[in-house]
Amino acid sequence: MTGAVLIVEDDGGLRELLAVILEGEGFMVETAANGREALDSMLARPPAVVLLDMRMPIMDGWQLAMEIDRSGIPRPPIVVLTAAADPAERAAEVRADAWLAKPFDRSALLSVVRRYAQ
């Protein structure tokens, strides 16, 4: 195990669900409610993969991706989690490695996380 799955999602309910599913499968989980918190967390403990919601207050997904590049920290794999109609485009905008459209399938979530975090 290299590091935690960092869940960046402003909706508390969804954040908790993701943590429950992933912890239930034995993943370490860190959570952040916005890009700012995520950046702090990443600086403290580099994650294995970031599950990134795009629309968030304070610092959104686009800003976070920019900040990661600017800060010079190693860029972790990013999985965009989006409610947008064109998730692939959202993912491309932040050069993400994969995407999950809300509402996602549990199995799809696990398989994409496993790809980067085990």
Next chain:
Amino acid sequence: MGMPGAGAITVRERVLLELARRDKSDLGETFQAITEAAAVVLDVARVSIWEIVENHGGEPDPRLVCKDLYLSNERRHVSYVPIHARDFPAYLDAVHERRTIAADDAQTDPRTREFKEFYLKPLGITSMMDVPIWHHGQVYGVLCFEHIGPVRQWQANEQSFAIHLADIASLSLEAAELLTMRKRWEVVVESMEEGVAVLDTTGTAIQYNRAAWRDFGERVGGLTFSEREAASEYVDATDRPIPRKDWPFFRSMRGEIIRGEICGFVVRKTGERRYLRLTCSPVTEDGLIKYVVAVGVDVTEEVFFERLKREVLAGLAHELKTPLAIAKGYAQQLRSTPTLPEGWPRMLDAITRACDRMDHLSEMLLDLSSMILGRLRLTRERINLVDLALSAVRRAEQEAPDHRFELEVHTGPVASVIVDRTRIAQTLRQLLDNAVAYSDPGTTVAIEVSTDDDHATIVIHDHGVGIPAASQPNIFRMFFKAHGGTPHDKGGLGVGLYLAREVVRRHGGDLFFESEEGKGSTFTLQLPLAGTP
């Protein structure tokens, strides 16, 4: 003593000239001037103008209606009661012969003697001269000279003077009519809710009505082009700035007729936005565009309401996704527990399916709003339509295990199309879902993929309830449900086929169908084939 004859003609000429010159905007005044001048110049006791009104209350009932009667002795204008002309057929015939009736002895003249007992004798009238007054090529009425005293012989020069006077009466009728028409037109244009303006080639409003001043003059800038340009920015219905050269005025100056386009004005000083539905057309004179006529209706409220509707639609659909993800996620999380109580797996699966259905509905709303807003973007890639059809059929087989699916491919292994994979897959799914929804379990759904020189075609044929003939012309309409309110109503928004065809058409393809009620439907999806890469 000079020559009385020559002097008299000069007076008559001067009178005619003055009458012809005078302002004829008031018909009543003009008629009074004519009768008075005629009475004085020809020295006649009574001169009058009568209109012949042929119908009364919709029935033929000719009447002579007195418009003015000048009495020389009393030097005043009076009126007279209408006369029922059907009692005087000979007179009416004579008038309609359109010649001057010069009745020296009016009480015996066959054309006028009908009036003897009732009119001529009581009033002491001995001689009459009636000249028809023309209007629109018809007899409008008569200019009537009535002489009291010894029988008088009407001279040729008197008759011709009378005819000139009748002509002036005709002219004043025409002038009055033009004026009435113009006034009526002005009232109509002025009271219109639509703004109407005539712009010259510099864009200055040279004529405009009240609504035009309110909506595009006062509110968004002014009368001249430069005033408007300084005051407002021009935008389209979605608030994108319109480049100067594409402003409606310039387009019409280039000859274009603009029909009902929405043009917005953002007032620079206040930020206020107004939207007009504009119709602009060029007016040419001698082959050159001389004016632009602009008709505009303020549709600001409608534009805002429409926007609110769409944005709420899209926003709501989007906001549904997170709670759906939570509900679906927990249902699946619980479902993954190895030891579930009896019945729970089925219940949890039902929750997952319900979430997927809600998600599907919100997808449709999102698609619909982006379609309406023109924001639907296609991410095209080269794909093999056969593969897409195969996976769509496999998915349908899983979801509808009680139906039989028969896939036939007549294309060779590859039918390359350059399409948005997700959208075309959605479209196929929609068509297959419909085929399943409207046919009984156990029946067959046949899918055939083929190609010709230009097109790849997928035909989906079911043996279901079919589409009622009366509904067939409407099935691609937004929100139309062919089976709405019938036992075959499967719910939904009635937008599936609308979206499906729009998506296919945006790819340069088409979607059409044949259907017979009780026998089934055949939907044909056609997409342009991609050339070899």
